[in-house]
Amino acid sequence: MEWLVRGRTVGGLQLYGPDNLLDRETALRLYTRAGAELTGEADHKGMLAEGYLADLAVLSDDYLAVPAEDISRIESVLTITGGKIVYTAAEYEGLAAPLPPIEPHWSPVACYGAYQQSAPSGAAQARAVAEAACDSLEQRRWRMARGGPEILSFRDLDDTCRDGAAARDRQ
Structure with a gap:
């Protein structure tokens, strides 16, 4: 919806001038109510109201308040379809059935696993890997033998990575 509000492509190319941009409420209405009208489903879809289908998403940020250039970075952290939780992330991770x-x-997938048994995705997976690295005695010994810092927590690891990147940027 960012391109409707800003008039820019994902790459940043300006396609539309100020006279052809939409306000956020209008853009949201086009994706919800107008979409249901287009498909002939406006009598039971397209808005949150009693008797209407209640598919909805809880977003990572407030669509109406974030800077326009950040709209495309908004993600669903909870998605409910047909009254059931079908997707979770961040603080809602693990709530899905x-x-x-x-x-x-x-x-073969049923017999040998893999897809349905994959590791948690996104931030949870990155955090688990980082915490495992912090906890690894062997990793700690290796790092310290090479003059690296003693990292005892995920926060320390994050600070060390940020400090290392800043030092590289200064060179």
Whole structure:
């Protein structure tokens, strides 16, 4: 929806002038109410109201308040479809129901796993890897033998990475 508000492509190319930009409320209405009208479903979709389908998403930021250039960075952290939680992230991670059994039951994926048993995605996975690295005695010994800092927590690791990047930028 950022391109409707800013008139720019993902790459930043200005496509539309100020006279052809939409305010945020109008852009949101085009994606919700107008979409339901277009498909002939406006009597039960397109807005949050009693008797309407309540598919919705909780967003990572306030669409109406973030700077316009940050609209495209907004992500869903909780998605509810058909009254069921179908996607979770950030503070809602783990609330979604477990995935249904794989069909057909004879599928190699059902027999050998992998897809449905993959590691947590995104920030949770990065945090788990970083915390495992911080906790690893072998990793700590290796790092300190090479003159690196003693990292005892995820926050220390984050600070060390940021400090290292800043030092590289100064060179």
